[in-house]
Amino acid sequence: MADLVHKRGKRQDDNGLGGAVDFLLANARLVLGLGGAAVLAIATLVVKRLIDRATSSPDEDDTKAEQKSIEESWQDLSLIKAVPKPPKKQSRADLSESLLSPSGTLPAQAAETHGHPTSLETPQVESRTLLCLTFQEKLLSYYRNHVTIPESDVALGKQLAKDICIELQSFLQNKCPELPFGSMFLSGSLCDDLQVVAADHVCFMLPLVFETTLWSLIPGEDTIVKDPQFWMIRRTDLEYFPRGSSPWDRFIVGRYLSSNVINEALHKMLVASVNWPAIGSMLECLIRPVMASEELKLEVTHYETQLNITLCPVTEAGDKVLLAKPPKGLVENLWRQSFYRSEVSKLKDLDAADSGARQCCLKILKGVCKNHPFLSKLTGSHLTHVLLHLSETESDWAEEALAARFQHVLEALVGYLETGFLPCYFNSQINLFCELLEEEIDEMGYALYSAVSQPDLLFLQQADK
Helix, strand or coil, X not given: CHHHHHHXXXXXXXHHHHHHHHHHHHHHHHHHHHHHHHHHHHHHHHHHHHHHHHHCCCCHHHHHHHHHHHHHHHHHHHHHHHCCCCCCCCCHHHHHHHHHCCCCCXXXXXXXXXCCCCCCCCCCHHHHHHHHCCHHHHHHHHHHHHHCCCHHHHHHHHHHHHHHHHHHHHHHHHHCCCCCECCCEEECCCCCCCCCCCCCEEEEEEEECCCCCCEEEECHHHCCCCCCCEEEEEECCCCCCCCCCCHHHHHEECCEECHHHHHHHHHHHHHHHCCHHHHHHHHCCEXXXXXXXXXXXXXXXXXXXXXXXXXXXXXEECCEEEECCCCCCCCCCCEEECCHHHHHHHHHHXXXXXXXXXXXXXXXXXXXXXXXXXXXXXCHHXXXXXXXXHHCCXXXXXXXXXXXXXXXXXXXXXXXXXXXXCECCCCCCCECCCCCCHHHHHHHHHHHHHHHCCCHHHHHHHHCX
8 A cells, every 4th residue: 555655646746747847848949949948858857867766666667677687698798608718828827726716617507597508618638637747747748748859850850961961071082082081970969869859950970080100199187288078189200200291280280180270171161162052952951051150060951940060070099089179268289088979878778777767867858958048058968977977876767766866867966066066977087067157057056956846847837938
């Protein structure tokens, strides 16, 4: 009864207000004209509606309209959620948050209730798996997905290098027939299945054949630098066999065979004498000698393949392998002793003896260091010697122990960097860090020290690139 009285009073008020509006509009039409009266009518109706909303409760029609509006809004929301979103790269924080949230999408039953069936949006399996993996599984995943090179790329790189090597050998024999060069051969990690990330570099070993009666090796301890890693090659018996008796006499500086002079002569030939455009056209590749370089380097492009070649003059005497690669400085007669062949042979023998995963561990470490802003100064030789030293104290190198051995290698590296001395496995008097700057050692030590507590961050950051 009260509602009836209220509605009847409301209608009377509306009639009275309507009459007042009609009277006002009628007089306004006379005073303001037709256009002014229209504007005044619109303004009056707006004011009236505002007064009605402020003084009255909503009717059933208004309630139904409001419910319909809300219902349409939910339907619109369902339509928006039903539209698939393009996948985006998630950070580790985003992945954790998505796994911890109770619900990511509306249930399918609720979507069907609103008349818009949608498919359930499942979490990314790869992201969930990444967070659930152990450190051991992360290492193996990084090895498979980022370190290992496809066999087809390795085969292509080897074949391309062999073809160029044959052409360069033929050129040297025709250009310098008086110099007794041995047969050039390929060397490096690409040939020993130890290259990582990409098949992009290889070495051409150019043997120099000396007369054993005219040349003698001077150990590094007896040279002016007193470094056992750098040897000298001395010309002997000049009283009985004067200069010119050996074809290598033209490269002598102060009775010692100069590695720098040999490199300079070869560099001139590579840059100015070899017809690289003709060789590249025959092999369907582009070959460019590196002009400003202390090493003898070639850059090769074969469609999508990029290959860097380093030419290394080398001589052997017994078990000593000496490269024409002197240290930076004023001394130009020094020859660097190479342990690469011994390193690889020892590593492979150890793995073959106990079915170990040392080579796998080495390749993961090389992959981590290759593109790291600070750790790129750590070479494969540095890492190999650390592994060989660690093999003396650690006996379990099975694949199941890969994570523990990886952690131990990082800790051992930090220790060597703290002292600034990495002893050669085959000669403990040789410091393999001798050519690194103190700032470089500090930067690498800090990077590795920070990674000891969270070693997986070393390769997870690179995997996201």
